[in-house]
Amino acid sequence: MGQHLISAKQLSRADIERVLDHAAALERDSPTDRRSGTLLGLCFFEPSTRTRLSFEAAIKRLGGDALDMGAIEASSVTKGETLADTVRVLAGYVDALVLRHPSEGAARMASEFVSVPLINAGDGAGQHPTQTLLDLYTMRENVGLDGLSIGIMGDLKYGRTVHSLSLALTNFDTTQHLVSPESLRLPRGVRYDLEAAGASVQEHTDLSTVLPDLDVLYVTRIQRERFPDDAEYRAIAGEYRIDAATLEDAKENLIVMHPLPRVEEIAADVDETPHAKYFEQAKNGVAVRMALLDLALDGGGIFAADESGSLADWNEGADA
Amino acid sequence: MSGPEGNAGGRDERDDGNEATETDADHELRVTKIRNGTVIDHVPGGLALTVLGVLGIDGSAGEVVSIGMNVPSDRLDRKDVLKIENRELTRDELDVLSLIAPAATINIVREYDVSGKHRVDRPEQVSGVISCPNPDCITAGNEPVSPTFDVLEEGVRCVYCETILGAEGASLTEHADIG
Numbered sequence: 198m199g200q201h202l203i204s205a206k207q208l209s210r211a212d213i214e215r216v217l218d219h220a221a222a223l224e225r226d227s228p229t230d231r232r233s234g235t236l237l238g239l240c241f242f243e244p245s246t247r248t249r250l251s252f253e254a255a256i257k258r259l260g261g262d263a264l265d266m267g268a269i270e271a272s273s274v275t276k277g278e279t280l281a282d283t284v285r286v287l288a289g290y291v292d293a294l295v296l297r298h299p300s301e302g303a304a305r306m307a308s309e310f311v312s313v314p315l316i317n318a319g320d321g322a323g324q325h326p327t328q329t330l331l332d333l334y335t336m337r338e339n340v341g342l343d344g345l346s347i348g349i350m351g352d353l354k355y356g357r358t359v360h361s362l363s364l365a366l367t368n369f370d371t372t373q374h375l376v377s378p379e380s381l382r383l384p385r386g387v388r389y390d391l392e393a394a395g396a397s398v399q400e401h402t403d404l405s406t407v408l409p410d411l412d413v414l415y416v417t418r419i420q421r422e423r424f425p426d427d428a429e430y431r432a433i434a435g436e437y438r439i440d441a442a443t444l445e446d447a448k449e450n451l452i453v454m455h456p457l458p459r460v461e462e463i464a465a466d467v468d469e470t471p472h473a474k475y476f477e478q479a480k481n482g483v484a485v486r487m488a489l490l491d492l493a494l495d496g497g498g499i500f501a502a503d504e505s506g507s508l509a510d511w512n513e514g515a516d517a
Numbered sequence: 518m519s520g521p522e523g524n525a526g527g528r529d530e531r532d533d534g535n536e537a538t539e540t541d542a543d544h545e546l547r548v549t550k551i552r553n554g555t556v557i558d559h560v561p562g563g564l565a566l567t568v569l570g571v572l573g574i575d576g577s578a579g580e581v582v583s584i585g586m587n588v589p590s591d592r593l594d595r596k597d598v599l600k601i602e603n604r605e606l607t608r609d610e611l612d613v614l615s616l617i618a619p620a621a622t623i624n625i626v627r628e629y630d631v632s633g634k635h636r637v638d639r640p641e642q643v644s645g646v647i648s649c650p651n652p653d654c655i656t657a658g659n660e661p662v663s664p665t666f667d668v669l670e671e672g673v674r675c676v677y678c679e680t681i682l683g684a685e686g687a688s689l690t691e692h693a694d695i696g
C-alpha cells in the first residue's frame with residue numbers, strides 16, 4: 198500500500214498530478230475544516246523552522262492540529278532511544294507523522310515501524326519529496342511541466358532537494374542541465390536512477406553556456422562545510438552565484454527557484470526581477486502539503502488510486 | 518597449504534570439486550583432496566584471498582586451507598579453487614560469495630565424498646552480511662535493523678540510504694560482516 202511518502206522515486210506522473218491538482222483545488226477553497234480532529238505529529242531531529250511551520254500551517258488550514266515533538270535531541274535521543282522506538286511511540290498519539298532526520302534512510306527505516314502514514318521531510322543528504330512537490334507545483338503554475346529545459350545549480354551532491362527534484366522530473370518531458378563544481382556532482386545512487394529512468398541529463402561546470410536555453414533555473418546553496426578551507430569555498434561558491442546582471446542573458450520568462458533559505462547564491466537584486474519565484478515557491482508549500490496530508494489521511498494510502506502502480510510496487514519492496 | 522592426501526578411489530569426477538586438479542594427480546599437488554569440508558571452485562582467478570577474507574578465514578583459527586590460484590579452466594580461463602577443511606558455509610556466506618564470484622560452485626565434502634554440489638544463487642537482496650559504507654546511513658547507528666542491500670546487475674545498493682557499493686570483490690569485502 199502506498200501509505201508513506203519516502204522518496205521522490207516512488208512518485209509516478211499520475212501521483213504528482215494528483216497532488217498538484219488537489220493542491221490547486223484546496224488553494225481555491227481554503228480554509229477548510231475537512232480534517233478537523235486530526236492530529237499530525239511533527240518529529241524533527243534537525244532544526245528546520247520553515248518546513249516544520251509549513252506542515253503545521255497545512256494541517257491547521259485543514260482544520261486539524263499538530264503535535265510538535267519539540268526539541269527531540271534534548272530529550273529522548275540523549276537518553277539513547279532509537280529512532281525506531283521514538284516513532285513507534287509517537288505513532289500511537291497521532292494520525293500521521295512528519296519526520297526530519299539527519300541520517301540518510303531514516304524515513305524509510307522509520308516507516309517500517311509505524312502504521313500511520315509517514316512523510317519524509319528530509320533525511321540527511323537523501324531525499325526531500327514534499328519540497329519537490331511544491332517545486333513542481335511552482336513550475337507548473339508558471340511554465341508548465343513539459344518541454345522544459347531546467348537548470349539545477351549548486352551543491353548537487355549533498356542537496357537532498359536536488360536529488361528528489363531530479364528524480365521526479367524524469368516523469369516529464371524535460372532536459373536537466375546540472376551545473377556544479379566537479380566535487381559536488383550528483384551522487385552515484387541518484388545517477389543510477391536517472392540513467393535507469395532514461396532521463397535526459399547534461400552536466401556542466403559553468404552556468405553561462407546553458408543559461409540562454411533555460412526555462413527554469415533552480416539554485417541551491419553551496420555550504421562552507423563541504424570544503425577543506427575557507428579560501429577554496431569562497432573561490433568555488435563565488436562561481437555559482439547569480440545576480441540581476443547574470444540573468445540578462447536568460448530567456449525573458451525564465452523562472453528562478455530556490456528551496457530557501459538562501460545566503461549569497463542569489464543576490465537581492467534578483468528579487469525585483471520577474472524571474473524570481475522563490476518566495477512564491479515557499480508559499481506554495483502550504484497548499485501542496487495540505488493536499489498531500491489530505492490524501493495521506495484518506496486511509497487507503499496516499500496514492501492508492503494510482504493506476505500506474507509505481508508506488509504500490511515500491512512499498513511492497515519496502516515491506517519485504 | 519596442506520591437507521591430507523585423499524584417495525580418489527574409483528570415482529570419476531574429472532571436473533572441479535574435490536577432484537578439481539586430480540586428473541593427473543601425481544604431478545598435480547596444487548590442490549589436494551580433503552576429507553570433510555568445503556571446496557569452492559570456479560572463483561574468478563586471483564580472488565581466492567578475497568573470498569577467504571569475506572569468509573573471515575585468516576588461518577588464526579587453525580583451519581586447514583588449500584588454495585589453487587590461476588588454475589587453467591575451460592569456463593573461466595583462469596580460476597581459483599579453495600578447499601577449506603572441516604567447514605561448511607552458511608547461507609549468509611553463500612550470499613556474499615555470490616556477489617564476488619557468481620560463477621562459483623560449492624562442493625560440500627563428507628568422508629572424501631562430494632555430498633552436495635551447487636552453484637551459488639545470486640539473491641535479490643542480502644541482509645546482515647555487508648555493512649553500509651555511508652557513515653550517515655541510518656543503519657550505521659544502533660537502530661534495530663540489519664543493513665539490507667538490493668543486488669544490482671553490478672554491485673549492491675543499500676535499501677535505506679541507497680548508496681551503491683561496487684561489484685569489485687575488494688570493495689565488498691571491506692564491508693563484509695560475516696565470519
Ligand SMILES: [Zn+2]
Pocket residue numbers: 302649650651654655656675676677678679680
Ligand atoms: Zn545505507
